Amino acid sequence: AVTEAIAGCSFDEAANLLYRFIWNTFCDWYVELSKPVLNGADADAQAETRATASWVLDVILKLLHPVMPFLTEELWDQTADLGAARAEPLLMAARWPDLSALAPDAAAAAEVGLVIAAIAEGRSVRSELNVPLGARPPLLVVEADPAQAAVLAAYAPVIGQMLRVSEVRVEASAPTGAIPYVVQGATLALPVAEFIDLAAEKARLSKEIAGLAATAEQTRRKLDNPDFVARAPEEVVEENRERLAEVEAARERLQSALARLA
Known part of the structure; x- marks a missing residue:
């Protein structure tokens, strides 16, 4: 996906894809899920996890290099002795990753x-x-x-x-x-x-739901006004649409929480 975005000159999309994978997948989940393995007693599992993390980090640095060339080049040099021997001493001269042979499990x-x-x-x-x-x-x-x-x-x-x-x-x-x-x-x-005061939590959730409902209704009335939609800049209209979607999603989450308490 990153390769296609860069080839299509969608550099913002490439950066967003990289951010979501590095932060939300690799750091937020893979690293955290690896900690109990690395702190455990299974030497083979530890070695496999370290090798996998090292390989993924190398691929991350290659994919991130067009976006952050100086930082990734420095990290490539500093992490050279952490994984398997590299045939590419300079990241700027490294081959772009080809992951087509990987088969999902x-x-x-x-x-x-x-x-x-x-x-x-x-x-x-x-x-x-x-x-x-x-x-x-x-x-x-x-x-x-x-x-x-x-x-x-x-x-x-x-x-x-x-x-x-x-x-x-x-x-x-x-x-x-x-x-x-x-x-x-x-x-x-x-x-x-x-661990919680059930009555107090029900009251808090009900109050927050009511507040979100009022905000959603106010924003909805604005968007239902033809004059506002016709005269306001498109980015302002879109901002209100996004706000309405966010408020509605938040209200649904809190309603689910309240239903769980009931």
Whole structure:
């Protein structure tokens, strides 16, 4: 995708693609998911993870070089002894990556996708309900097929570290005070009632939802006004459309949180 964007002179799109992959995928997930492996006792898994991270970092530097040439050249030199011996001492003379031979591993993608979804959605639950960072409830697997349950159990150390839960365990049903959420057809739950004031959280969420509803209605009336749409600059109209979409999305998230509390 980066290659196509650069070839089409869409340099902003190339930079955005790189940012999303480096920050949201490599740093936000791969590095964090690697920590329990690197801190573990399996030497073969550690070596494989280090080698993979080193190779991906080399590809990142190559793809990022047209956008940040001086910084990437310096990093290329400074990291030369961290991975396998390089045949390209200068990054500016390196061949552009060709990843066409890589075959996606659907099973691995499904495994990690389930783990990421469980962590990401669990974080949303904690954030929306103001669960304290220091609170470590268990993550309950209420409904899941055997394969999903096995994956969640295998990744329990990672989930515990990234979602701040004490353990991952299977339960026949969610107890009172547990907030359920669904990822890829599996129902998980976080027992958080002991860590928050349920009445206060319901009141807070209701108030925020009402405020967002008022903001959305005000913006919607403006966009429904033909005079405003006709006379305002296009960027102002588009800004209001984006604001309305953001407010509506935020309201839906809080409504879901309120429904969970109920």
